[in-house]
Amino acid sequence: METQFQQEPKVSFFQTTTAKMMMVGILTIILIIPLALVQELIVERSQRQKEVITETTSKWGNSVYFYGPILKVPYKDPISGASNYAYFFPEELNNKTEVTMEKPLERSIYKSNVFSTKMQFNGKYTTPNFVSKGIPAENIYWNRAKIMIRTTNLKSLKDEVKIKLGNQNLTFESVASNTNDSIESLETNYFDYRTIQDNSKFDFTIAFNGSKQIKIVPIGKTTAAKMTSNWGSPNFNGNFSPITRDIKTDSFEATWKVLYFNRPFAQQYYDALPELGKYSFAVDFITPVDEYQQNERASKYGFLVIGLTFLIFFLIQSISKINIHIFQYSMIGIALIMFYTLLISITEHSSFSFAYLISGVSVIVLISLYSISILKDRKFPMFIAMSLSVLYTFIYVIIQLEDYALLVGSIGLFLILAAVMYFSRKIEWNK
Incomplete structure (x- = not known):
């Protein structure tokens, strides 16, 4: 088989x-x-959305940057005989900022978050000290003192800016910048500091249209700030964090307190004013995670x-x-x-x-x-x-x-x- x-x-x-x-x-x-x-x-x-938002918000107002108010006093150098300026920061600076998110600006399918803000400032100066610089009293031009503010958003100012300094009322005007950066300046007319040195308190309000961010440089020897808004997704950044914050679904409130020994810059400068934007505290008003x-x-x-x-x-x-x-x-x-x-x-x-x-x-x-x-x-x-x-x-x-x-x-x-x-x-x- x-x-x-x-x-x-x-x-x-x-x-x-x-x-x-x-x-x-x-x-x-x-x-x-x-x-x-x-x-x-x-x-x-x-990327297209970012380009449209940038173009749209530039017409309304960009980020708000505030650096001031600074006392500016001219003097004559006793050695060279050249005229220069001395810059003095406030002894005390208090700020209250109210931010109102407006109806988004629409262009095609894109929406841009914008806001209006009202910033109130008050504080006081101490009598400027020229002794450390070795400048005699007769070389100081007290009658040509000014108050100045540095900012990046002059075109979006909502009203003229006036300051009450002691017993005087002064109006700010824009001045040409000597630098090529985007920072602009506001300065008052001349005044005689000697008329207010016994009462050097100041008080003023400034209002902007803006978008994306608010940044403030804490130049007071003691700076206290409070910010409130109807925006529920703030992003706190910059060189200082708020000491208190209360964030809700549709609003937030935050406070800062910065002392002079918390920051690496002085209270007075001679000849040139430094740019101190990197030492500011800031809040971003952008959508945390967009579509x-x-x-x-x-x-x-x-x-x-x-x-x-x-x-x-x-x-x-x-x-x-x-x-x-x-x-x-x-x-x-x-x-x-x-x-x-x-x-x-x-x-x-x-x-x-x-x-x-x-x-x-x-x-x-x-x-x-x-x-x-x-x-x-x-x-x-x-x-x-x-x-x-x-x-x-x-x-x-x-x-x-x-x-x-x-x-x-x-x-x-x-x-x-x-x-x-x-x-x-x-x-x-x-x-």
């Missing part, structure tokens, strides 16, 4: 699980190219979404023995890329949350319906729809989180890995 041995038909390499895994992996890498193009589109639209930033953060998870979605289909294919063509993987991948183009286009005309919901639902429904024709069963498409819903929800939560984004993301990825290991434990990978 002859024993006949039946040989199993040879399976082509391209029909093996290894080959299919390689093709799906290569396709995943290829899809990085359109995903990168979408990310470039987001950056381009974001384009959220779109950019969402797109960074695109590779993860594509990889996990392909992994789900591949596991289903391996478990159910249903053959899924590489072309069908390609269609699914393009649908996942379309999520981000839908997201950015809808966001520009609505909110990010609404756009994310519409884009997510659209892509999940599209892929689920397409998978019905691929998998010939409603059980697997329902599982795919549920998995994509969980994945998109997970990413949305991470985008909204700031302090706990890394923690939640790490835990989520660990659970996803655990699920993949569980469902793939019985697959025979050698076939």
